[in-house]
Amino acid sequence: MNEDRFLLRAGAWSGLAYLLVFGTGWLVLAHFFPPIEPSADAAAVAERYREHHLTLMLAAVCIMVSTVAALPVSALLVRIVALIERGAGMLTLMMGFTLATFLVLNFYSGFSFATAAFRSDRAPDLVQYANDWGFLQFMGGIPMFLMAWVLLAYAVLVTDSREDPVLPRWVGYANLWIAVLYLPELLVFFFDDGVFAWDGLIGFWIPAILFIAFFLASPFVLRPVVRRHFLA
Structure with a gap:
């Protein structure tokens, strides 16, 4: 197979690009660090969106656009699992479906915040509803991407029987711990x-x-994996 060297390198770096674009929206523009309090009443939430209408709309757009930055790293992770499986088996397909749902979740979380910010004269209850939808979707919707860490851990720790594994074993354990520590977010x-x-x-x-x-x-x-296994 003729590999696209640019796209492979982009895949290795695009997780960082995703974090920068997403962080610009979530942290720099929206100041959702921490988020709007879930206990805030409808009037307080609507006032926040009225006072910061433009910056919150720009933040929502950044969050949606960050989905594009996440595409190459998602594709690379699927390729790496396929490499570990020595073909596109069940694990590869499950990884692909899981990451696809994460991309959808990421986009529509930003879309929900954009809906909340779109009309500054909207009834406070409706603004609060859209705001709740955005936060609950992104933070509570973890089943849509939690399995990515579980599947990567499984691929590294169970499927990859090579003496020199594609990914270091510590990556598998780290992903497993991330999944475990993320699970209580469903609450x-x-x-x-x-x-x-x-x-x-x-x-x-x-x-x-x-x-x-x-x-x-x-x-x-990811960069060492790309160099050793795809660009060698």
């Missing part, structure tokens, strides 16, 4: 205050640190 659906809420320690801060760490580390893990 955001049951709490609007405290550590399990979408702005709490378990509902937001721990997953946020893991999310940032994963994408920050991705070029340093």
